[in-house]
Amino acid sequence: MKVAMVIPPYRYGADPSQWITVPPQGYGGIQWVVATLMDGLLEAGCEILLLGAPGSPVQDGITVSDAVETAEIHAAVEAFGPDIVHDHSNTAALPADTPRPTVSTHHLNGVPELQTNGIYLSRAQRTAAGSVSAPVIRLPVNPARCQFQEAKDDYLLFLGRVSAHKGVREAAAFAHAAGVPLTVAGPAWEKDYLDALLADFPHTVRYVGEVGGSARTRLIARARAQLVLSQPWGGPFGGQWIEPGASVVSEAAASGTPVIATDNGCLPEIVPGVGTVLPIGREITPDDAKGVLASLPTAQVVRETAVDRWGHHTIARQYLAVYKRAVSGEVWT
Template identity: 65%
Template sequence: MKIAMLNPPHRYGQDTSQWITVPPQGYGGIQWVVATLIDGLLAAGCEILLIGAPGSTVRPGLTVSAATTRAALSAFGPDVVHDHTNGQLLPAEPDWPAVRTHHLNGVPEHTANGIYLSHAQRRAAGSADAPVIRLPVNPDRYTYREEKEDFLLFLGRVSVHKGARDAAAFAEAAGLPLKLAGPAWEPDYLRGILTDYPGTAEYLGEVGGSHRTDLLAAAQALLVLSQPFGGPFGCEWIEPGATVVAEAAVSGTPVIATDNGCLAEIAPHVGTVVPVERTPTREEAAKILAGLPTPAYLRATAVERWGHQVIAAKYLEVYRRSLAGGTWT
């Protein structure tokens, strides 16, 4: 099958001379999803055109286009177009069979043939029948470790809705240092964390490459303490998909998460869920850490549930449905 993959054409951080590539140089959740799904589709024998990601690594069977979207699609002649740009590159009425993965909160701009990352995200968008397909992970892209180091990890945007401060509070209760890794676009929020938890929180900045995968593999646990408030544009934040949960698990690292959005659906398989807006006592934190799954179990679970070939097969089913003229909202 020939599939055109539309990636959000976003600039890399504050450097307007670079695009966020596939896979991303550092922070880039959607770009990791696109890269991993492409891995699975290539393994299934598909031919892929990637649009909207200049500078991306070209692999056998993958073409990256710098042309305009319509010109690139016309030249490629896809069987199906898969939009990850939330309508930024794909018109409302495309000339080819198309599906749209919604990566954000709320109602997507175009709801036709939408795909959601979790049941919570789908409910919030007002859909009852659209497919739910989890975010994929490719174990070959990650480091697996059974022996862990004495630190907890927060990996993501350092913001209120992502629960970075809540992670610092949990780490202090657990008596472990916290490594904060990710972009901090709200400097006052970051400064407050470092001021209030000086012996606990360490900010590493935005990380990528082997540094990122080494952190995921070495941590005692990953803290994904997403909160329902403080989200972009002041909306209620419902965690849509949480790529980092599968990334940690395939690295052999358990996840401690809130029950916000998708986390209530996926985190219990590879860790545990804690209430929002509640810092555990030292005894509670110790009990949580002691009860987490083993690295071998975590990796096997991640591959079985969210492996790139498993998820690619689910997408191929939806592609065939669209190619056969199927429509849904």
Template identity: 30%
Template sequence: MVVPPWLSVPPPGYGGLEQTVAGLVDALVAGGHAVTVFGAGEHHGTDASFVSTIPDLQYDRLGESLPELAHLARVNHLIGPSDFDVIHDHTTIGPLLAGRRAVPTVATVHGNPVGEYGTVLSDTDQGVGLVAISHAQRRLNPRLPWVGTVHNALDTPGIPHKRIPAPGPVLWLARFSPDKGPDTAIRACRAAGLPLVLAGKCNEPAERRYFDEVVRPMLDDDVTVVLDADRRAALRLLIDARCLVMPIQWEEPFGMVMLEAMATGTPVVALDRGAVPELVRPGVTGLICERADELPGALAAAIDLDPAACVAHVAERFSTARMAAGYEEVYRRFIAAAVPGGVREPARVGLR
């Protein structure tokens, strides 16, 4: 399992990719597989073996290409054909370099496969298979070498949840970006006469600039701002919220925060973009709006949705065991297609 060098697995706060990978790794280990995670830093919190390619996490260099390139080059030097049956890559540019490996590689696409990222993915080596995290994401670029679609998941045992609807504020929980629509959230809550908590990741230059230029001038006493909350604080905010608002302005490829909200018993009110219809059951675990002017009414109505239905939906449809089973099927099919005769000698496991 190859992860980017930016954050630990699982992450202490923001990091949907790392959170998903942590759940997948532990579910695969629980299923009897020997798994090794290749990442950065010294800390990891999964049941797998861990190999670090560099002592320090590279989060302060997020956005640069060289840290990830160097990380992947080190990974490729460490992996031999007798070590593993399959490599699962979660990095952005890993699909470009995976063709140099003598081990079959599947790569999960965590972003939208269009624009410059789509150009990179279109040059994926023919020996690498891409996995989508939603059908909506896959439809954006159907010509890519997809080998499967597996929804992300959430390890729900241990996540606290409410048993009755909470009359608290509406919660917006995302990174501060125009794609996530915090300005739309403010306008919708004001129109509904409801207080709003904006809990956002705001530690990159573009995020801080957007917050200062667009969001800050809109603030008033009806909006509470929480910046860079850790995971425990975010869960508390979710539990206390009447609903999570997702006024997304782009084709969201998944949206882990929606699973987190529903797992705590908090319904989701969202615009119908990207993977939203694949995650939210309208009228049961949330309300999906076609237009922004429908949001105020939906925010008011969300208080009538049953928290237990939200919790059950995530546990049934988006469990880590279900995600692991989906990837197991992808691994087996891809190995069978990549290895002549579909047979491969058992790998030596336990690489340290």
């Protein structure tokens, strides 16, 4: 099957002369997801045109387009002649009226701009978007892109955007209660929030900025646990934040690193079996924190569960089944 994969084109923050690639140089949740999905599609025999990520590594079966403007992307899609267009941009990079069979994975909160033939990352995200029957396909993970380490170092990890809705302060409070250092890795676009975090937890938090490549995989693999204490407020677009898919969960788990999460959005759907879910707003005492850490599943169990649930082969097969529905003319909302 010929697949046109469209992602939103974003400039790389550390070097605005570059576009964020697939896989990304540093922070880039959608880009990590697409890279892993393409692994599975390629192994299933698909031919892929990647749009919205100029400069991405070229490999057999993937053509990387330089197109970033909507009209350019439309022209590149038509020249490629795909069987299916898979849009990850919520129409930001692709005309909503494209004549090709199209599916759209929704990566954000709320109601998507284009609801026809939508695919959601979790039941919670789908419900918030007002859909009851659209497909739910979890975020994929390729164990070959992860580093597995059974013996862990003595630190906890927060990986992602350093913002209130991502629960970085809550992660620091948990680590402080547990008496374990917290490494925070990710972009900090809200400087006041980061400054307050470092001031309030000077002996707990170590901020390392954005990390990519092998440094990123090592950081995840060596952590004692990944903290995903997402909060239902203060989201990047205002209103209630419902955690949509949480790629950090599957990636950490495939590295053998268990997850400690809140019950926001998708998290109670995916974390059981690879970690522990805590109620939002729960006050964590030192005994609580130490008990949670002591009860986490082993690295081997976590990795096996992640690969079984979200391995790139499994998720690619699920997407191919949905592609075939769209190609046959089926329409859903």
